[in-house]
Amino acid sequence: MKSIPKLIRRFVGIMMISTMLLVILNIAFYIIMFWKYTTNTSAWDIADKAAESLRFTDSGYTLSDEIAAELKEQNVWAILIDDNTRQVIWQTENLPNNIPKQYTLSDISDLSRGYVDGYPTFTGEAKNGLLVLGYPRDSYWKLIRPSWDYHFIADLPKNVLIAFCMNIILMFLIYAITNSRLLRSIKPITNGIQDLSQGTPVQLSEKGILSELAANINQTSSILQKQAEQLRKKETARANWIAGVSHDIRTPLSMVMGYAGQLENTPGLTEAERKKASVIVKQSERMKNLINDLNLASKLEYNMQPLMREKQNAVAIVRQVVVDFINMDIDDMFSIEWETADTLSVCNINADKDLLKRAVTNLVQNSITHNEQGCAIYVSVAEHDNNCIICVEDDGVGVSDEQIEKLNNTPHYMVCDSNTFEQRHGLGLLIVKQIANSHNGTVLIAHSEYGGFKVSIEIPK
Template sequence: MKSILKLIKRFIVTMLFSLVLLLFLNFFLLLLISYKQAANHGAWSSADTVASALTENGDGTYRLSAQGEDILSRTNAWAILVDNETGYILWNSSNLPEGIPTQYSAASIAMAVRGYINDYPITTSGYGDDLIMLGFPKKSYWKLISNTFDYDFIRNFPKTVLLFLSCNLILIFFVYMVVTSGVLRSVKPVIQGIEALPAERDVYVKEKGLLSDLAVSINKAAEKLRNQDYQLQKKETARANWIAGVSHDIRTPLSMVLGYASQIEENRDLPERERKKARIIRQQSLRMKNLVNDLNLASKLEYNVQPLHMDTVNLVSLVRQTAVDFLNLDLEGKYPIEWVAGEDMQNCCAKADKGLLKRAVSNLITNSQVHNPDGCTLFMSVGRTEKMCRIVVEDNGTGVTDEELEKIRKAPHYMVCDRETGNQRHGLGLMLVRQIAEVHGGDMEVSHGKAGGFRVVIRVPGTE
């Protein structure tokens, strides 16, 4: 909404600026035209020039200089010299039109000075006691033949012009505000409706005004989003219930498989080959159990239904204890663990859920074991960088290619993978590790290990 108001304000400022610019442009053009008229010296100055250019020869004749002839030629004017006593023409230019009177009374001279002789605009100038009159082409000048404007009007003309301009600007601004206020009343609910769409609020815009068609479209979009959200919630609820149901229903038969497989494996009366098969069944069943548990935990973390028991946890002790547990289970010694000591290990404490972090570290160790069935060495360390504590689990196993590493980094959701079905199950343990890190306000990073294997770093905020 603020952006729309800014747009309207910008439009108002642009309009006012345009009006002011137009006013100054017109004023400049008026000055330019007036300057050109003044540069032409006008009809009255031409009469003065001709009067000064006319000389008497002494024998009753007169001679007009080249300057005077140039003025008459340039302005296409004619000239006469009227005697002061008799009113007769003493001299005239060679281009005197036909029908021009040869004698003038005081009254006719007064009319000529104010206006015209036979529709020719007239200007005058003194020549001693006599009178010089210049006649110009009939449509060259417009003359006022009466006192039309009083002195006060001329004196207050600038104020009058400013008053008219001000009234016009106020009227334009008033009309603009009336029009835009109506538009704003129509735009405001539409903008509020658009802003409310991503906020997941119930949206309804009254379908009236100038933007009624847009309001109808917004209401349809809001209804469609509500339906999609409802359907999505149904799907998510069904998925969560399915995962919880499978986790619950598979627990009993899986426990029976594990129990019977352990009994067969420990039965000394059976051949070693059969006991080995039972051991494989037990190991794969145990892996299946861990996968189901991971899936169930990942679902709970996603829907924020997994309770977090936050406490101050010493990450060094947690990682070491997890490593010891796995070493005790590795009876064949295929997965030795080396502890990489660091100077900043003693300060690695975090506010975290101990059980979840231990699960994350266990998943990383299991991940290395699963992808290196012939055995590998694991390198584990704990350190601190500024405010973040890091847990590093690395192996010297087969590792992954650059392409596989990029796929792991961009792996889709553990349940959402419509196109790349081959990636659907890959990295479930790593995704769970990422989720655990994120619920603690941290993150996870995967890369190639220094020993050529796979390397994972968990970062979580440390305590002061």
């Protein structure tokens, strides 16, 4: 399936984005921390400034007011060790009592890079000696014996980059290995879901980390197959029932029509009796047509009606239907107008000629049946966007917007098992829709520009 590579790319993309985001957040965190603890002036710089500001006056050594205030603010003590005697010749007032007053060269070496009695110390070169600043014990962490190989420092940026890339690759490999089983399990699951949508039986292996999902899909497939089998039996029973009832009705109906026709033509009947016999004949004929419509609708619904599709001229077929109605000598209240453009004489489509004639006949007859006071019927054929459009409309009573909506969107009771009491429109329009569907076409029902009812059949050429 095409979704599997897409899913893998999505997983990898999420992993890469997550990794990069994690790296960026870590870098940002360390930058912030570094900036927080290194933005203040270095203790070594303060020691150098203090050494420069130290002056000898008549009253002794003194620091500048600015340096003195800064040292006091940070609780820093200071001493000045004489170059010759290596004794403390000056000190600040806050000097702890345990700080020595005499130093050897070894002591000076130690305090220059480390601590004095636990106080981190920093030195600056004064005019007559060495100025030592002592910071609070928990203020600085000093590395007393730092020493690194030159090449280690020189190659550090390259090595950090290599280590970073190796970490990314390692994370990707760990992710791919841990998810490979999941991805292998996903493929049959997705294939099974695709088969379910096509009605194909599915039986997945119920192993691995997605075994529960596979079991649910297998159960769903079993339920769907049972439902499909029940539906096939139901549809077969319905079709057989319709065919059987239609066959059983035809024989007695033919007898009724025959005897009613004989009675209608019997010379000794009164006029009232003759009219009754005529009504029986007409209603019997109507019942016969209804049975034929029911059979045809059932066959079209269950794909039992053979289609003899050939290249046909839709203009000629529709015109023939109009001519047949005119030759039937229909009531004068109904007129049929041929509205096809004179420039359109051929509109070829791949169609079953008899079924197409039946569809147009149903539409014309529908206008006659539902307009008892008479109407004008307009029939036309047109071409649009490589489609053939057959239109039958009238200027009769028409229908409401709500009825138009239902006729366009509500299933017929022949093809729907729910809300059947709200769908009792006749079989004529259903057959028209079924014929159009069998030709990959569509049917649109609307209001006519002449004020009545309009049905358009659109069939691709």
